[in-house]
Amino acid sequence: xxxxxxxxxxxxxxxxxxxxxxxxxxxxxxxxxxxxxxxxxxxxxxxxxxxxxxxxxxxxxxxxxxxxxxxxxxxxxxxxxxxxxxxxxxxxxxxxxxxxxxxxxxxxxxxxxxxxxxxxxxxxxxxxxxxxxxxxxxxxxxxxxxxxxxxxxxxxxxxxxxxxxxxxxxxxxxxxxxxxxxxxxxxxxxxxxxxxxxxxxxxxxxxxxxxxxxxxxxxxxxxxxxxxxxxxxxxxxxxxxxxxxxxxxxxxxxxxxxxxxxxxxxxxxxxxxxxxxxxxxxxx
Amino acid sequence: xxxxxxxxxxxxxxxxxxxxxxxxxxxxxxxxxxxxxxxxxxxxxxxxxxxxxxxxxxxxxxxxxxxxxxxxxxxxxxxxxxxxxxxxxxxxxxxxxxxxxxxxxxxxxxxxxxxxxxxxxxxxxxxxxxxxxxxxxxxxxxxxxxxxxxxxxxxxxxxxxxxxxxxxxxxxxxxxxxxxxxxxxxxxxxxxxxxxxxxxxxxxxxxxxxxxxxxxxxxxxxxxxxxxxxxxxxxxxxxxxxxxxxxxxxxxxxxxxxxxxxxxxxxxxxxxxxxxxxxxxxxxxxxxxxxxxxxxxxxxxxxxxxxxxxxxxxxxxxxxxxxxxxxxxxxxxxxxxxxxxxxxxxxxxxxxxxxxxxxxxxxxx
Numbered sequence: 060x061x062x063x064x065x066x067x068x069x070x071x072x073x074x075x076x077x078x079x080x081x082x083x084x085x086x087x088x089x090x091x092x093x094x095x096x097x098x099x100x101x102x103x104x105x106x107x108x109x110x111x112x113x114x115x116x117x118x119x120x121x122x123x124x125x126x127x128x129x130x131x132x133x134x135x136x137x138x139x140x141x142x143x144x145x146x147x148x149x150x151x152x153x154x155x156x157x158x159x160x161x162x163x164x165x166x167x168x169x170x171x172x173x174x175x176x177x178x179x180x181x182x183x184x185x186x187x188x189x190x191x192x193x194x195x196x197x198x199x200x201x202x203x204x205x206x207x208x209x210x211x212x213x214x215x216x217x218x219x220x221x222x223x224x225x226x227x228x229x230x231x232x233x234x235x236x237x238x239x240x241x242x243x244x245x246x247x248x249x250x251x252x253x254x255x256x257x258x259x260x261x262x263x264x265x266x267x268x269x270x271x272x273x274x275x276x277x278x279x280x281x282x283x284x285x286x287x288x289x290x291x292x293x294x295x296x297x298x299x300x301x302x303x304x305x306x307x308x309x310x311x312x313x314x315x316x317x318x319x320x321x322x323x324x325x326x327x328x329x330x331x332x333x334x335x336x337x338x339x340x341x342x343x
Numbered sequence: 344x345x346x347x348x349x350x351x352x353x354x355x356x357x358x359x360x361x362x363x364x365x366x367x368x369x370x371x372x373x374x375x376x377x378x379x380x381x382x383x384x385x386x387x388x389x390x391x392x393x394x395x396x397x398x399x400x401x402x403x404x405x406x407x408x409x410x411x412x413x414x415x416x417x418x419x420x421x422x423x424x425x426x427x428x429x430x431x432x433x434x435x436x437x438x439x440x441x442x443x444x445x446x447x448x449x450x451x452x453x454x455x456x457x458x459x460x461x462x463x464x465x466x467x468x469x470x471x472x473x474x475x476x477x478x479x480x481x482x483x484x485x486x487x488x489x490x491x492x493x494x495x496x497x498x499x500x501x502x503x504x505x506x507x508x509x510x511x512x513x514x515x516x517x518x519x520x521x522x523x524x525x526x527x528x529x530x531x532x533x534x535x536x537x538x539x540x541x542x543x544x545x546x547x548x549x550x551x552x553x554x555x556x557x558x559x560x561x562x563x564x565x566x567x568x569x570x571x572x573x574x575x576x577x578x579x580x581x582x583x584x585x586x587x588x589x590x591x592x593x594x595x596x597x598x599x600x601x602x603x604x605x606x607x608x609x610x611x612x613x614x615x616x617x618x619x620x621x622x623x624x625x626x627x628x629x630x631x632x633x634x635x636x637x638x639x640x641x642x643x644x645x646x647x648x649x650x651x652x653x654x655x656x657x658x659x660x661x662x663x664x665x666x667x668x669x670x671x672x673x674x675x676x677x678x679x680x681x682x683x684x685x686x687x688x689x690x691x692x693x694x695x696x697x698x699x700x701x702x703x704x705x706x707x708x
Contacts, residue, residue, distance in 0.1 A: 234425075238428040239442070241393060242445065
């Protein structure tokens with residue numbers, strides 16, 4: 060029924076497996092590798108068409124410094140942080156509470172409400188572009204501020220996160236909450252002292268995932284923000300494109316700088332992330 | 344004083360009636376056991392008393408006060424769950440004191456009560472461990488400790504021993520009884536295990552399909568079951584029932600025809616019965632097993648299974664015409680599988696049931 064474990068297959072099959080995996084990995088990483096290499100080249104190198112060879116002179120320090128001197132990259136990075144951290148925190152807070160309510164309370168319309176959260180995930184965000192922009196221009200006057208992005212990301216990410224947290228909290232034994240209720244512990248304290256510590260792995264996983272989603276967002280950064288004071292790093296990369304001449308080496312360096320935080324976060328939290336995603340799959 | 348009384352209590356989940364009208368009084372300090380097969384509503388009834396489920400209809404009084412709509416925390420109860428429901432991220436000490444800390448009990452009171460509970464349950468050396476570092480029996484004791492520190496009037500236990508192995512279960516049973524003696528509190532205990540019910544209870548409540556079948560002391564239920572269900576549920580191995588008919592009633596004794604034409608006589612002790620079909624009930628220890636031919640009036644059968652338990656032997660005997668009977672014989676009973684035997688039913692311990700269920704006559708004992 061189950062496929063034979065790789066270790067027990069014939070040497071030929073194992074060799075083939077290793078070969079195919081290596082090739083896929085190479086194909087997968089090649090663009091990243093090219094960008095990393097490009098970020099160290101000089102403009103001359105690129106004009107001469109040296110895209111894949113070793114750079115004629117390494118200009119690591121020059122290029123990476125130029126990213127910050129030739130554009131408000133520092134400001135963009137700061138904006139990204141100012142947008143991403145509150146958005147992740149807000150999303151987790153709202154969705155954990157909503158998930159707790161949906162998982163623990165029996166009330167009329169519970170399932171309908173939960174279904175709405177799930178259905179919300181299927182709305183293509185392009186459809187929302189004009190209405191959301193208008194909302195922030197006319198109704199909530201936050202257009203072109205970081206708060207527009209923070210609010211929007213919280214609202215938009217809460218659907219998926221609530222689904223995730225609700226299912227996770229549902230898996231906790233009801234008796235834990237009931238035992239606390241019998242002891243006279245209030246609902247908020249039950250949430251804080253009993254539920255929250257037990258869903259920590261799920262929260263860690265979700266935090267990493269949401270950080271990457273929100274940090275890497277480009278679309279809404281274009282739609283909701285115009286000026287440098289609020290623009291996050293993803294949209295800010297445009298500023299490096301140059302007006303008359305494409306400075307690919309600077310754009311590559313900028314792209315790597317923009318990507319670095321989510322990669323660092325992922326590797327730092329990798330243990331929690333994988334533990335969180337597989338938690339509850341196996342009964343202890 | 345904390346007596347618990349239920350009047351006309353009903354519980355429905357949507358269109359499904361789970362508890363169908365329960366009237367019950369549990370006296371102060373009593374150890375009351377709810378017993379019944381799975382799905383009979385015994386756990387639901389306990390959760391109604393705890394306040395974890397809302398009572399659809401009827402009233403619940405605890406200590407003379409109406410608690411029907413009072414939140415669980417204010418009912419003066421504590422509950423021990425089947426799964427123990429220990430908080431995995433807290434130490435034993437924090438688990439036991441959690442409820443007290445959350446309702447802002449003064450620190451010295453918490454410390455004193457935790458120490459007392461730990462002493463009572465021999466948990467002193469485990470106070471700083473997490474539940475995952477404890478054995479099943481220790482977790483059980485922590486769960487009980489968490490109930491004790493609340494100093495409740497009424498303890499509720501929901502199948503607390505079902506996750507323990509057999510040896511630990513009988514040991515914990517004794518510990519719980521000692522605890523009951525020490526605390527003198529009212530305890531309501533749910534189990535599906537009739538041995539637990541028999542050994543622990545002052546009062547047993549036998550439930551089936553959301554209704555009380557019978558309430559009484561263990562021996563009362565054992566000796567005077569009100570119907571076939573209780574007769575079959577209480578006692579292990581269960582009571583034998585043999586279909587038969589009352590042929591005639593002469594001088595207060597019924598002449599009973601059993602399958603295959605065997606005849607037995609049962610004293611009716613003043614109960615008036617008309618001839619007709621009945622079920623004869625007799626407990627395994629009231630069946631005498633002899634070699635064929637040693638007694639005159641007996642039922643012929645063949646041993647099909649012998650369970651040697653040491654102190655006693657449980658013999659399964661297939662009657663020549665009729666059901667398989669179970670008899671409790673001496674530990675050194677010589678009967679072997681395949682051996683023909685003659686059974687004698689002790690006429691002093693025969694019950695008669697209406698085939699529809701109700702008892703017509705219980706054994707005088």
